[in-house]
Amino acid sequence: MGLTIERFTFNAFQENTVVVHDGNVCVIIDPGCYDRTEQETLVNYIEQNNLTVQAVLQTHAHIDHVLGCAFLLNKYKVDFYLHKEDLITLHSVSNYAHLYGFPAYTPPSDPNKILQGGEVLKFGEIEFEVFFTPGHAPGHVVYYNAETKSVINGDVLFAGSFGRVDLPGGDLETLKKSIFDIMFKLPEDTVVYCGHGIETTIGQEKRSNYILQY
Numbered sequence: 001m002g003l004t005i006e007r008f009t010f011n012a013f014q015e016n017t018v019v020v021h022d023g024n025v026c027v028i029i030d031p032g033c034y035d036r037t038e039q040e041t042l043v044n045y046i047e048q049n050n051l052t053v054q055a056v057l058q059t060h061a062h063i064d065h066v067l068g069c070a071f072l073l074n075k076y077k078v079d080f081y082l083h084k085e086d087l088i089t090l091h092s093v094s095n096y097a098h099l100y101g102f103p104a105y106t107p108p109s110d111p112n113k114i115l116q117g118g119e120v121l122k123f124g125e126i127e128f129e130v131f132f133t134p135g136h137a138p139g140h141v142v143y144y145n146a147e148t149k150s151v152i153n154g155d156v157l158f159a160g161s162f163g164r165v166d167l168p169g170g171d172l173e174t175l176k177k178s179i180f181d182i183m184f185k186l187p188e189d190t191v192v193y194c195g196h197g198i199e200t201t202i203g204q205e206k207r208s209n210y211i212l213q214y
Helices: 036-048 069-076 084-100 172-181 202-208
Strands: 004-010 015-021 025-029 052-057 079-083 113-115 120-123 126-132 141-145 150-152 191-193
Touching (some): 015 036, 025 120, 025 126, 036 069, 052 069
Parallel strands (some): 025 052, 052 079, 150 191
Antiparallel strands (some): 004 015, 141 150
């Protein structure tokens, strides 16, 4: 069988957690599952499909994308991938989680797999090319899979919009460079899985995204 990409929407930020699997092994990208119900939803999907979790991958480490990280790492004892420039983002979450209504947030251990961009990651039949795409967060990356013509893009692009740049480490000109020089160079039929909201395509965003007005 080919690859399957499954999206779950979790937590008060309506963050999209993505599971990619080949029918045997899977990776979990940006786990936002905070409460027990959300965690059980994700675990049940993994168990019902008889999947072996091989890694937790982060596009970046803002609070909404890491709420379930410690839970999954403790449960599955797998590798944890994050770009080196977003370690500071990860470490800061504990300082403000309670202010956003997440008093039970548990910080994960530091990632044991530090990304720089340019890597090719392989898990079973799953292969990702990692692109460094800062601007929304200083260590933001995206995961491109040529087989499915898809990119797990976190909060770089949204359908008709783009990631906010008013958080620590954000910068509009840097984000624009990531979008124009990296994202918009992908094939136009590439499906973009966004950190919030629905999927889109590179071609659609090249034609109509609000970033074009800046």
